[in-house]
Amino acid sequence: MKNILFLQASPHGFDSLGARLAHEALMRWQWHEQRSGAYSVLRNLTEPPLSALSRDYALASVSGHPNTDPALEYSEQLIAELTQSDCLLISTPMHNFTVPAVLKLWIDFVLRIDRTFKITADGTFGLLADRPVLVLVRSGGLSIGETARQPDFLTPYLKLVLATIGITMVEFIYLDGIAPDDAAIDAARGEIARSSIFTSAFHHQRDAL
Template identity: 50%
Template sequence: MNAALLLEASPRFGRSQSRAAAEQVICRLKAREPVLRVLRRDLAAAPPPLIDEAFTEAMYVPPATQDEGQRRALAQSEVLIGELEQTSGLVISTPMNNFTVPAVLKAWIDQVLRLERTFSSTPAGKVGLLADRPTYVVVATGGFVTGEHARQPDFLTPYLEAVLATLGIRTVQFLYLERIPRGTAWSAGEDAQVQSWLDRHLPR
């Protein structure tokens, strides 16, 4: 991996648990690959545009025949897809919001999943057109979502797995930060569970 894309989705900038743990993932990636280039896309600071009528019309027009207006409608989508194409690793840091991904991450998904651009539709199903890559998804939740204490559905994990697989990305590991009290002196760098996950998936 020579370049990684970091997507950040928490609207909390200073005290976000998902952002803090994702920094630990980036630190490990850099420890393994000192010249690693990290491209940061802060989805909470600058949310991708929502899909509108112009986008919906333009996305079905083959690139060679798109007019100026259609190209403009897809311009931000091209920027975001370009970031995936320029990188060979992906880190997604996200809270769970109402059992799934936050709206800003859904907006990014709507911009990058494009028929005949990032995936093809075949009789056997959707086939991703992007290269597979090591992908690490850091998910912060207020309650439990895994194991015997889970009392809520988790639509985030299967949904992101399906989205990434549709793009062609299948090498995906999830790190869950569950029910960590807010406002305490929690530190991702000193959290034993975070460190043991890093040792397992990204050994030094």
């Protein structure tokens, strides 16, 4: 059985251009994979919004409390969705040069010491199995290439975050401009279709967690 976890981080929800393109590809994939038992989990990070980090959560996450502690329930739910996935699909805008607040909050719930990563004498060590990740980034300004007009802290940040928990197979597709033309949209659509999570690399098998 194969499973894609789709995270949507735009305030426009699944009506956003990035989410629509990602969802198109997801629906085509599901149609082709329907006989194999493949399925997807869709999580809209904006509706309903994730709960804010609480004091109880902050204390439980660093105090060695059992994973069944009620304060960790929401974190455990999000981590379970990730660990049970074979691939991760993220559609996100770039807000103020980096990830939007809702995606940062998801990260804060998923990166938990001694749960998804541990600290060793040699640095951090991810506790999750690697899996393909595709990140579709929407930005109002040009953020990559020689013509970039704004810094991009989103890409290195997400790479570091995912590597911290053990995930390094990460691809990025960028769709810049407030109103990209049809050619740019079609190019992004083609890149998504050719990405590893929708092609042969999707058959990557998870290692034991």
